[in-house]
Amino acid sequence: MSARQRIEVGGHAPYAITIGPGLLADRExxxxxxxxxxxxxxxxxxxxxxxxxxxxxxxxAARPGVRVDSFVLPAGEASKTLAGFGAAIDALxxxxxxxxxxxxxxGGGVVGDLxxxxxxxxxxxxxxxxxxxxxxxxxDSSVGGKTAVDLPQGKNLVGAFHPPRAVLADTxxxxxxxxRELRAGLAEVAKYGAIxxxxxxxxxxxxxxxxxxREDAALAEAIxxxxxxxxxxxxxxxxxHGERALLNFGHTFGHAIEAGQAFDGLNxxxxxxxxxxxxxxxxxxxxxxxxxxxxxxxxxxxxxGLPVALPRGLAPDALxxxxxxxxxxxxxxxxxxxxxxxxxxxxxxxxxxxxVLAVLRAA
Ligand code: NAD
Ligand code: GLY
Numbered sequence: 001m002s003a004r005q006r007i008e009v010g011g012h013a014p015y016a017i018t019i020g021p022g023l024l025a026d027r028e029x030x031x032x033x034x035x036x037x038x039x040x041x042x043x044x045x046x047x048x049x050x051x052x053x054x055x056x057x058x059x060x061a062a063r064p065g066v067r068v069d070s071f072v073l074p075a076g077e078a079s080k081t082l083a084g085f086g087a088a089i090d091a092l093x094x095x096x097x098x099x100x101x102x103x104x105x106x107g108g109g110v111v112g113d114l115x116x117x118x119x120x121x122x123x124x125x126x127x128x129x130x131x132x133x134x135x136x137x138x139x140d141s142s143v144g145g146k147t148a149v150d151l152p153q154g155k156n157l158v159g160a161f162h163p164p165r166a167v168l169a170d171t172x173x174x175x176x177x178x179x180r181e182l183r184a185g186l187a188e189v190a191k192y193g194a195i196x197x198x199x200x201x202x203x204x205x206x207x208x209x210x211x212x213x214r215e216d217a218a219l220a221e222a223i224x225x226x227x228x229x230x231x232x233x234x235x236x237x238x239x240x241h242g243e244r245a246l247l248n249f250g251h252t253f254g255h256a257i258e259a260g261q262a263f264d265g266l267n268x269x270x271x272x273x274x275x276x277x278x279x280x281x282x283x284x285x286x287x288x289x290x291x292x293x294x295x296x297x298x299x300x301x302x303x304x305g306l307p308v309a310l311p312r313g314l315a316p317d318a319l320x321x322x323x324x325x326x327x328x329x330x331x332x333x334x335x336x337x338x339x340x341x342x343x344x345x346x347x348x349x350x351x352x353x354x355x356v357l358a359v360l361r362a363a
Contacts, residue, residue, distance in 0.1 A: 005224045009143065009231045011238050013163040017143055017227050019220070023170035024055055024106075024131065031062035033129050033166040036100030039068040040092055042115035044075040047107040047133050050176055055106055055131065069095045073111060077150070077263040080110045082158065085149045088118035102127040102165070108134035108181070109141035109268065113156070116147030120162030127165040133173040135185025135219075136269050139192075139226035140247075142167045144234040150263060154325050155255040161239055169227075174219060184269025186211060186304040187276070189222050192229040194276055194297055195246045198343030200225055201300060208303045246345045249337040250276030256322040260314045266307060273306035274363075282351070282359045283338040293341050309363055316360035320353060 004020030023029055039059060043052050048070065056068045071091040073079040088103075095101070105115035105128060112130050119128035130142035148159025174182070186204075193201030203225075204211070210218035230247070237244040254275030257266055266274065280294035298308050310319075323334060333350040340346065 005220070007224070007227050007231050009163075010235045013145070015164055015166050017167040017169065017231065019138070019169045019171060019223055019227065021170065021172040023168045024051055024173065025058055027058045027062035029168055030055065030058050030104075030129075033127065034059070034063060034066070034102050035127065036098055036102065037063075037066050038095050038097045038101035039066055040071055040088070040095055040097060040101065040103045040115075040118075041068055041106060042071045042073070042088060042091075042103055042111055042118070043106040044073045044079070044108070044111050046075040047111070048072045051106060051133065051173060055104065059104075067095065071115075073114065075110075077110055077258070077268065080114050080149050080263075082149055082151070084114050085117055085158075088115060089122060092118060092122045097122060097126065099123050099126060102129060104129045104131055105142075106131040106133065107137070108132070109137045112137050112141050113146070113148050113159070116145075116162055116164065117149060117159055120147050120160040125162060128162065130164040130167045132167065132169050134177055134181050135174060135223070136181070136188050137185075138169040138171070138223050139185060140188045140230060142169065143227060143230045144244075145238065150259075152259075152262075154259050154322060157325075163238070169223065171216075171220060171223065174214060180267070181269075182212070182214070183305050184267050186222075187269035187273040187301065187306050189226050190297070190300055190304070191247070191249055191272065191276065192226050193300075194280075194339070194342060195249045195337070195345035196229060196233075196343055197225075198341075200229075201297070201342055205300050205303065208300070212304065245347050246337055249339070249345050250274075250279050252323055252326050252334075252336055253278040253319075255326060256319045257311065257314060259322050260319055261311065265311055270307050273301045273304075274308060274310060277301065277308045278310075278359055278363055279336060279338055281362070282336060282355065283340070285355055285359055286338065286348070286351070288348070289339055289341050293339070296342060310360065316357050319360055320357060323356070
């Protein structure tokens, strides 16, 4: 993997994203954002045995007087609940965390979202350092400050905006990431091409083999280009009053699929892959784009080994009912991020439900 890259996220609460190999063993890089003497190191049952001791040892070596408690969630989306959040809050209480305490979120997007939300709420907000270990978390969830947990009624329905104090993406950790999770991350990488950068989608198509074979240079470039896109968007629109909504391309469908499968079917990246194809097809159906563009996006996602059709057992009517509860829906009707072609996404309000149902039935 190539040398470290640094991307600044400006705005009301600026921070840096550092990307590169070996960051979890870099004592100074890990300890630099720490202001106080209390650390809650949050992780999950897959990631903690691999990396938590190393992070804890490095922090203690850099700051001998610090207390580091660990908090480990069962791995998987099913843990991203109010109960999991409550357990994280209990861990902060047991730590005696003061206002200058810091939560280190070591893991994928599930840990990052839940631990970030705990940091947002403890004493009305303490520091959080994101240590993403999945590709998806490196390119998306660790950046931008969205934190949340799920309810049975839907994804991310309880949460807060709480920007991290720093993001340290140690690309060496991708070596232990399961293939399925690597592909899920590639769905969110492809999203940036789909919404704002048609040339990037072409680059991904050309480098698909290298990415799937985890070639260092290909992964480093995909992560840096994705983070640069995300950083630019969240800097301009941190609270999703406008442009940031484009990052939800495919997510209205995807979130309904995840909730419809009780967060135990397709994973987030896979559901987003299906959702992006459905959003592209809906765009074509409404006359905003062409089916040829949708075919092009679908081909890249298929090349990555991602699902592109609705899983069996999900009734279109039930999915539509879930979409009405999506955070992007407004009182007036369904809103979707659609596109006018690859790299040209926009928010479209009042999309007729009959058209959405037609796309779901065709999928
Ligand atoms: P995840 O956190 O469940 O991680 C996927 C799996 O990979 C888990 O089993 C995890 O234990 C394992 N894993 C992670 N890193 C590993 C490593 N280096 N080695 C071995 N195993 C590893 O899922 P995810 O795909 O990382 O994140 C999905 C979540 O992120 C969803 O809840 C989604 O809603 C959220 N998300 C949030 C944002 C945001 O802006 N906050 C953006 C996108 C997605
Ligand atoms: N992943 C969507 C966002 O950060 O806004």
